[in-house]
Amino acid sequence: METKPLSGRIVTVGVSLLSVVAFILLFSKTPFDAVRYFFTGPFLNRYFLGNMINSSVPLIFTGLGISIAFKASLFNLGGEGQIYAGAVTAVAVCLAFPGMNGFAGITAALVAGGITAGLLAMISGLLKVKWNVDSMISSFLLSGAVLHVVDxxxxxxxxxxxxxxxxxSPINSQYFLSFLMLPSKLNTGLFLGLLFSAGTAFLVYTTLWGYEMRISGYSRSxxxxxxxxxxxxxxxxFFISGFLHGLGGGVAVLGTYHMAIKGFTAGAGWGGIAVALLADNNPLLVVPAALFLAYLKAGANTAMQYTDVTMEIAVVAQAVVYFLVTSEIMYTIFRRKRKEP
Amino acid sequence: MKVIHDAVSIMTPFLLAAAGGLLTELSGTLTIALEGFMLIGAFSGVVFAHIIGSTSAGIIAGALASMIFALLYGGITYYLKANIFIAGLAANLLASGLTAMLSFSFFGTKGVIHFSDVEGLRAFHVPLLGEYSFMVYISWAVLLLIWFILNKTPLGMRIRGTGFDSETIRSIGLKPELYRLLSVLIAGFTCGLAGSMLSLSVSSFVPDMTAGRGWIALVVIYLGNRTIAGVLAASFVFGLSISLSNYAQGIVTIPSDFILAFPYILTVSAMIIYSIWQGRKKGVKE
Known part of the structure; x- marks a missing residue:
């Protein structure tokens, strides 16, 4: 993945927001209310704001997971299955050992979730190394199977x-991550996200392992x-990518849902790819990119609550991000402008 | 016999999608957007059959809508030079979001929409072959047509030439982007047919009803060794295994989630076997 100028990505963000407005104008009977709720909704009160920040947390983890795979020039399309598997493993650990003290239980659940998802992702890496099986397709297909098994x-x-x-069943309350901004669901999982963002940046940019991985990603030969x-x-x-996805699932369970609900992490895996692309695979930029995607989703949610649009509008905006972020159109526009004077 | 009959019906959407996808693979840019093309075809097929009041018109509309969608994808990929995998993901995501939005705006639901006025796909009895939905026969005609285009026309030669060495094609004054775009449009057409077959056979649209078929079609292309005959054989093997597993479901009770997981597991296993086989072949050559 080559680096694109930052200006292009800012315009991508702008165009994806414009596409939301265009779709609202097309489909809504009350377009002005819908647009207003979309843009201001997430800031209306503590509850909406906290929930928006909280929904960026799984995206931080999946975005980090995808970034590290992209840095090594690997496509991990199994994020959906990996985050779901991590979440259900974390719940299973909490339910199997209901009497541990909070800290030990939380650590065990998160680590178990991460390792399960990590091993799941690692299969694709092993298959690629051993038999040259395309890891993009194998990770997607394995995740497709795992989604149904977790269901x-x-x-x-x-x-x-x-x-x-x-x-x-719900997990015991000593395993809950503490809430930060009641009545919203925002919890200390956010700090874990920030910590791992810094940790991943440290691993990728300052260690010998990270250096060799980036060189391998640049050219294996x-x-x-x-x-x-x-x-x-x-x-x-692949293992680390899956581990981060699984961790995201575990944090969603312990911090937000306190149980595993059918399909509750759906979309976070695909969202991670958009986050990584917007962040240009830089683990530190993953945090603002995840916040932007969470803002899209939260805006669509409030617009849906108060007006007649559906939250899929956020999915469409996310697709626009995908389309534009790697294309050269932004780059070309900016280059032309620079040449004129 | 029933197992084989079902296998032929089940394989048809895979066959159509893989045949179109094969062209994009031969043009050098395999598209992972087949899933999205199919979903657009499924939605438009049944909705236009309802609006126009004719199942055949629905199929044509499904194929056209999917081609327009493929044009959008192809334009962004080949002319704005987006990364083909990311653009493919975008197309899949957009198809899923767009069908949900349209279905909510026009029919007031994001769930299953059933059209009781839409007549399902008619079946025809052909001596020696048996009784199949007419889409099955159409899929064979499409397959023959694609074989003909690929092997007997200048267009087919140029598509394959683009995949072989696009710079040579450019040096003789032709545009590789154009041939890639044309192959994506044909893929849009075949996936549109495949999608409308899915929705029209049940007169309903179910959210994300393509359920990974577009991805499995990608694997079918590889397993078929990138030839039309191979794609036909690989689709049949897939159809047969799914049909057998449905048959087994009648004898022993397996949780329905495992039945849904089965095609994915089958596909991964097939991919692994194919890769080992390819590795062996290369080993012998060297």
Whole structure:
């Protein structure tokens, strides 16, 4: 993935917001209210603002996971399955050991969720190294299978029969991450997200491992010629990418939902790709990029609550980001402008 | 016999999508947007059949809508030079979001929309072959047509030439982008047919009803060794295994989620076997 100028990405963000306005004008009977709620909704009160920031937390983790894979020139399209598997593992650990003290339980649940998802992602890396199986397609297909298996676990063996929700039983309250901004769901998971953002940046930019991984991502044959063991930088980046996704799932469970609900992490995996692209795979820029995507989603949500548009408008805006962020149109426009004087 | 009959019906959407996708692969830019093209075809197919009042018109509208969508994708990919994988993801995501939005605006629901006035796909009995929905026969005609285009026309030669070495094509004054765009448009057409077959056979649109078929079609292209005959054989193997698993479902009870997971597991296993086989072949050559 080559680096594109920042100005292009700012325009991408602008165009994706404009596309939202265009779709609202096309579909809504009360377009002015819908546009107003879309843009100002997330800032209307503490509740909306806190929830918006909170919904950026899973995107920070998935965005970091995708960034590290992109840095190694690997496509991990299995994010949806990995975050879901991480979440259900974290719940299973909390339900299996209901009596641990809070800190130990939280750590165990998060680590177990991360490792499960990491191993799941690592399969794609192993298949690529061993038999040259295309990792983009294999990660997507494995995740497709895992989504259904997790659905089965949530609605079958782990289902709470006393509740009509398609969900597991709630976890014990000593495992909850503390809330920061009641009545919203914002919790200390945010700090974990920021911590991992810094940690990933440290790993990628300052360690020998990160340096060799970036060289391998730039050109595998060059790296191999320089004596780097290239297969290492296929398998471990996949594991770390999956680990971060799983961690995101675990944080969503312990911080926000306190149980696993069928399909509750849907979209966070794809969102991670948009975040990584907007952040140009820089782990530190992942945080603002995740906030922007969370803002799109929250805006669409409030517009849906008060007017007649659906929240899928955020999905469409996200697709616009995908389309434009790697295309050269922004770059060309800016280059032309610079040439004129 | 019933198993084989079902297999032929089940394989048809895969076959159509993979045949169109094969052209994009041969032009050197395999598109992962087949899933999105199919979903647009599924939605437009059943909705236009309802509006116009004719199932055949619905199929044509589905194919056209999917081609327009493919034009958008192809334009952005080949002329604005977006990364083909990212643009493909965008197309899939856009198809999913757009169909949900349109269905909410026009029919007031994001769930299943059933059109009781839309007549399902008619079946025809052909001696020796048996009784199949007419889309099955159309898919065979499309397959023959694509084989003909690829092997017997200058257009097919140029598409393959673009995939082989696009700079040579450019040096003789032709535009590789154009041939890539044309192959994506044909893929839009075949995926539109595949999608409208899915929705019209049940007279309904179900959100994200393509359920990974576009992705599996990508694997079918590889397993078919990038030839039309191979794609046909690989689709049949897929159709047969899914049909067998449906049949097994009648005998032993398996949770429905596992049945849904089965095509993905099958596809991954097939990919692994294919890659090992390819690796062996290369090993012998060297």
């Amino acid at each position: 089965y676990l949530i609605t079958g063996p782990l289902d709470d029969p006393s509740s009509s929700l398609l969900a597991t 060059f790296a191999g010629y320089g004596g780097i063991k290239v297969s290492r930088y296929v398998i471990t980046p």
